Structure formats: C-alpha cells, structure tokens
Amino acid sequence: MRNRFLADTPALLAFLTDPGALGGRAADVFERAQKGELSVIVPAMVVAELIPLVEERKGSAGIIEIARRIARGGGFTAVGFDGDTLERIGALPRTLGLHDRAVAATALIFGAAVLTDDTRYRDIGLETVWD
Numbered sequence: 001m002r003n004r005f006l007a008d009t010p011a012l013l014a015f016l017t018d019p020g021a022l023g024g025r026a027a028d029v030f031e032r033a034q035k036g037e038l039s040v041i042v043p044a045m046v047v048a049e050l051i052p053l054v055e056e057r058k059g060s061a062g063i064i065e066i067a068r069r070i071a072r073g074g075g076f077t078a079v080g081f082d083g084d085t086l087e088r089i090g091a092l093p094r095t096l097g098l099h100d101r102a103v104a105a106t107a108l109i110f111g112a113a114v115l116t117d118d119t120r121y122r123d124i125g126l127e128t129v130w131d
Helices: 009-017 024-034 044-058 061-072 083-091 098-110
Strands: 004-007 039-043 076-079 113-115
Touching: 004 009, 004 024, 004 098, 009 024, 009 044, 024 039, 024 113, 039 044, 039 098, 044 076, 044 098, 083 098, 098 113
Parallel strands: 004 039, 004 113, 039 076
Antiparallel strands: none
C-alpha cells in the first residue's frame, strides 16, 4: 500500500463527522494516519470547503475540532497554495471545478492517491482510494 494520501472534502468531512460513511480502505487510511503510520495531506482548499459544512453541523466549535483532529493525528499535514499549485490548477481540464482542480493539483505535486469516491480524479490519471 502506498504511504501518501490526500483527503478530498467529502472524505475528510465523513472522517470528522460520520466515519461509518467512509469506504473501507479510506477508513483504514484515516485510522492509520491518526496513528502516524502514513501521511494524509489536507489541502487548504479542502479546509476552506469544510469550514461552512462543519459550522452548519457543529457551529464554530467544529472548526476548532478540525484543527485538533488534524494536529492530533501524527500523519496529517495541512498544505497551502503556492505558485506551482496555481500553475497546475490552470493546466487541469476545466471540466473539473476549481476546488477539484486544486485538490488534483496538490495530489499531483505530492504524488498522493486521493481519498475519494469521485471517479473524475481517475479520469485525469490520479489514483483514488475508497472501498
């Protein structure tokens, strides 16, 4: 099994709020990341998308919970945007929305498989992990 993964927004939301909704392999990756056994990258775009979803369910305390859950698990790394990310976003097909292109660009930069059930990432050559 590879040791570097990237969380898409729905996968991270499920991990934080409803782990039973995760596919089996995705759940295993998140569990192992919490133990520090492998790496899950959390792009800034995913965190930005997640904030209103978590606030809607848990209020502003949910944002603090996100930060704590990511920090507590030794295998989670939050990453921001840089020039390379922006260039790769621009090179990806516009059939993907901006958020999905940002996730894909970050996965390409880090050579990570995407934790998602969204098959469109496979259409552009990325490995996905879910079931």
